[in-house]
Amino acid sequence: MKIGELAALAGCETETIRFYEKQGLLAAPARTASGYRTYQQRHLEDLQFIRHCRAFDMSLSLVRQLLKFRVDPSQPCGQVNTLIDEQLGHLDTQLTQLHQLKADLQALRELCQDDHQVKDCEILKNLVHPCTSDCVQHR
Structure with missing residues (x-):
C-alpha cells in the first residue's frame, strides 16, 4: 500500500x-x-x-523500548510492566502539577472580581512576575 x-x-x-x-x-x-x-x-x-x-x-523513547519487545517477544514481561509502572508514575507527577496549575490559575482569577479598566487588572499585573509555588502575588 x-x-x-x-x-x-x-x-x-x-x-x-x-x-x-x-x-x-x-x-x-x-x-x-x-x-x-x-x-x-x-x-x-x-x-x-x-x-x-x-x-x-x-x-x-519509551515507545522505542516497547517496540523492541515486540521484535523479541521471548523476553520476560516483567520489564514491560516496569516501563508501564514508570509511565504511571510520570502521569501521577503530571496530574499533581496540573492540579497545582489549576489552583494557581483559580487564585489568579479571584484577584479580578470587579468590572474595571484593564490598567487596574490584578491578573495582568500578576502575570508580569514569574510564577513560583506561591504564584499569585497578593497586592
Whole structure:
C-alpha cells in the first residue's frame, strides 16, 4: 500500500508516518522503481501500536523500548510492566502539577472580581512576575 493508504487506515497524516520513520520507530518501507514507498500490513500494525502508545502520552523513547519487545517477544514481561509502572508514575507527577496549575490559575482569577479598566487588572499585573509555588502575588 502507498503512504496515503496507510495514513487513511491508521487515521493519521502522512507527515506522521514520515516522522516515525525518521525517528526509527517505523521500519523503512520498500520502494518501487519510481521511488514510491510501499507499506505492508506490519507497518500498519506498528503504526497503530505507536499511535496507541502516544495516546497514553508515552515518550518516543519509551515507545522505542516497547517496540523492541515486540521484535523479541521471548523476553520476560516483567520489564514491560516496569516501563508501564514508570509511565504511571510520570502521569501521577503530571496530574499533581496540573492540579497545582489549576489552583494557581483559580487564585489568579479571584484577584479580578470587579468590572474595571484593564490598567487596574490584578491578573495582568500578576502575570508580569514569574510564577513560583506561591504564584499569585497578593497586592
